[in-house]
Amino acid sequence: MVKLSDVLTWNPQSNAMRACSIQRMILLVCLVLTLAPVPVLAASITGTIACMGEGVEGVVVSDGYAFTTTDKQGFYTLDSNKKYGYIFYVIPSGYMPLAGENDWEDRLFGGFWQTLTSPEDKDKDERHDFALQREENDNHIMVFAADPQLGNRKDTKDMKIYKKLFLPRIKREIEEAGSTPVYSTVLGDLSWDRYWYANHFNIADYKAYVVKNHKSYNMRHFCVMGNHDYDPATPYSGETDLLASALYRRTVGPTYYSYNIGKIHYVVLDDIIYENKPSKSGKYEKGIVGTRDYKAGLTDEQLAWLEKDLSYVDAGTPVFVSMHAPAWAENGHFEVVAQLKYNNTTARLCQMLGKFRTVHIMSGHRHxxxxxxxxxxxxxMEHTLGAVGGNLWSSSGYTGHPVCVDGSPGGYQTFTINGKDISWQSHILxxxxxxxxxxxxxxxxxxxQRGDSTWQTILKTYPGRQxxxxxxxxxxLVNVFNYDNEWTVRVYEDGKELPVSRIRCEDPYVTMTFDIPMFKKEKTYRKGDATKYNTHTFLAVASKPDSKIRVEVTDRFGRTYHTTKQFPIACTLEALAPSGI
Incomplete structure (x- = not known):
């Protein structure tokens, strides 16, 4: 692993000249790659994987293409084409990578992978040894978070709010877990490529920021690559995805890999194919040389890698697959439809997972x-998580309330694992x-809505708004943020239960926290950050306007959340903001 001290010496301020030289270099590299034959497995990567000086047998090792396993002495040999520039192993159950007490880079991000010493020399053999430590983790907690998308922005104060709201919550999860080990997986868009150069904050800076705050974020940080984690100074070519992910691979780690914790097999996939095609105008923001576009899906090479990875896993093992873009989506008729149509990814992925009795797909991207x-x-079952900071911290910048485009508050989810028993719960900031x-x-x-002139203008300007x-x-209206089909929703008026129906609906709280404040300032708003219809709102109709209303929602694990309110309820930020149930 390349240390942050090496990477962070890179200075993006001189990016205009740097981008030009990078373009020339990449074009030359692409020409060489075009003329060169398909890479063969030429170099031999060897090493040992040991715990307390004793080799560990049967550990799976990969370079993102080829596989091997360790022998009785913990020794492995892997013939590698060195395409991705690293070697990694699949963390075996009951272990975690060994790291120095104060080596927070390794303790949070590393230990299970290493960058190759001579990735450019395809024929040069290398040795890479790894050390493990035992960790009882059949019972553990996995924190899943999505799209922190930090960019060191002044307008939204994203870094300040992340530190003020998110980090204390993470610290509390560790404290409340007691002796149960806690890990985390962040589902892509750790950084925001738009601000890599404008604000001098790239993916390596994100890692440095988490390491700096290790006293709060004191848990292993498994990473997923998102579309905003690529270097936007990489020109469009046949190799853009590989070249634009170079900084990520050198500092954060493999873009796809797997690991075992207890009786669970976790897989991380990279379902973004970054293209960065040029714009018609040729105008870009600082440091950027393309439109930052991409395809969502999995390549044949990655699917082949996944098939081989899963061949080492028993069909009775629960599997978690973490990736950025969702495999599935729910339409306005509450139908679940395939989302990753490129390379028929959704169908091929799910067919590959068909042999396992329990599969959870974890994704983000949609906020x-x-x-x-x-x-x-x-x-x-796929769980698409709302973003940690809601709509890119935008509503936080205007009103101090992080909220996603569907009305769910900014937050994360915890999955509690006891052997093969799995339960989960959402948490907000x-x-x-x-x-x-x-x-x-x-x-x-x-x-x-009737009396707010800005809201009325929004309705006229953007047809289709509610x-x-x-x-x-x-x-x-009851917006049940983490609803699934096993939840029940009940509404009572003065003790009498009312009929309830599920509807497709906007949450006005998003409009109030973001759409209206931004429209007042800019006379427009960013559609990507603005209110979206959701499919987890429920409707009941009372007999009069001043009833006592009680709402009870019960999740699939039998946990009931309830609130009682005397209507009418004011439609204000203070009345609708999260407080606690």
Whole structure:
């Protein structure tokens, strides 16, 4: 692994000249690659994997292409084409990488992979040894978070809010876990390529920031690569994806890999194919040489790697697959449909996972929450997480409230693993951290929407936005952030249960925290950060406007969350912001 002290000497301030020279260099490299034959497995990578000086047998080793396993002495030999410039092993159950007490880079990010010494010399043999330590982890907690997308921005104060809200929550998870080990997986878009050069904050700076805050983020940080974690100074070519991921691979680690914790097999995939095609105008922001576009899906090479990786795993082992872009999505009719159509990725991936009884796909990218179980693959459940900072920390910058485009608050999820038994729960950054729903009085909402001139302008400017005046009087909306089909939602008016229906709906709280403040300032808003329709809102209609309303939601594990409110409820930020249930 390349140390941060080596990487962070790179100075992006002179990027204009640097980008030009990089373009010439990459074009030359691409010409050589075009003329060169397909790489063969020429170099021999050898080493040992040991614990307390004793070799560990049967550990799987890979370079992202080829595989081997260690023998009885913990020795391995791998013929490698050195394409990705690293070697890694699949962490075996009951172990974790050994790292020095104060080596926080290795303790958080490394230990299971190393950069090759001479990646450019395809014929040069190398030796890479690894050390393990025993760790009882059949029972453990995995924290999943998505899209922190830090960019050292002044407008949203993303770094300040991340440190103020997210890091204390992470620290609390460790404290509350006691002796149970806690790990984390971040589901891509750790950084924001748009600000790599403008704000001098790239993927290596993200890593340095987490390492610096290790007293709060004191858990292993498994990383997923997102579309914003590529170097946007890489010109478009046939090798853009490989070249633009070079800094990530040198500092953060492999873009796809796997590891075992307890009785669970975890896989990380890279389902972004970065292209960075030139724009028609030829105009770019500082340091950027393309449109930062990409395809979402998996290449044949990565699918072949995954098939081989899974061949080492027993069918009875629960499998978690973490990647950035979701494999599935839920449409307005509540149907689960394939999302990764490039290379028929969704179907091929799920067919490959078909032999396993329990599969959880973890994804982010969309900045909204959705839990899906495709009918054709009943063993698979996908959890698409909302972003840690909501809509790119944008609502935080305007109102101090991080909220995703579907109304779910910024936060993360914890998966509690006891052997093969798995349960999960969402946590938010505000309030008590356990709020699972938002209750909205449509009577007061209609008054606000009707009387707010900016909101009325938004409705006229952006056709398709939700006009709440069309809803019946005394309507109650309940946004259940982490809903799945095993949850129940009940609404009571003065003790009498009301009929409840699931609807496709906007959450007005997003409009209030972001759309309206930005529109007032800019006379427009960024559609990607603005309110989106969600599929986890429920509707009931009361008989009168001033009833006592009780809402109870129960998750698939039997945990019930409830709130009682005397209507009418004010439609204000203070009334709708998370507090705790």
């Amino acid at each position: 909204q929450c959705c839990n899906m179980q495709p009918e054709q693959f009943p063993n698979i 505000e309030g008590a951290g356990n709020e699972q729903m938002r209750v909205i009085d449509v009577n007061t909402l209609k008054e606000l 006009d709440f005046s069309k809803m019946a009087d005394n309507t109650i």
